[in-house]
Amino acid sequence: MQDAYPNRYRFGVFIRERRTKLGMDQAALAQKAGTSRKWLVEVEQGKPGAEIGLILRILKSLEISFDVEADAPVETPAQGKSKAPDINTVLDSLKKRPLKKQI
DSSP states (O other): OOOSOTHHHHHHHHHHHHHHHTTOOHHHHHHHHTSOHHHHHHHHTTOTTOOHHHHHHHHHHTTOOOOOOOSSOOOOOOTTOOOOOOHHHHHHHHHTSOOOOOO
């Protein structure tokens, strides 16, 4: 059976790479974000259905921010035909951002 959301694994790899670039272990990041190390391990392994609020706290703890906006204005699509943001594009743009020095 094919995974309906294969990018969740890529997102987990992105989180792990950013964490290690910042010199943080899983316990330190989990504590900084106010979640458990077990939950962070699951996210880094591609946990399906991770809560968006916790994901946003993890991203903030990794000094990552992003804006979600449409590339161009579009007419209202027919019902059931909306276009979701491309997670690969979002992750690629986040990887290109320079690291901030921690004090």
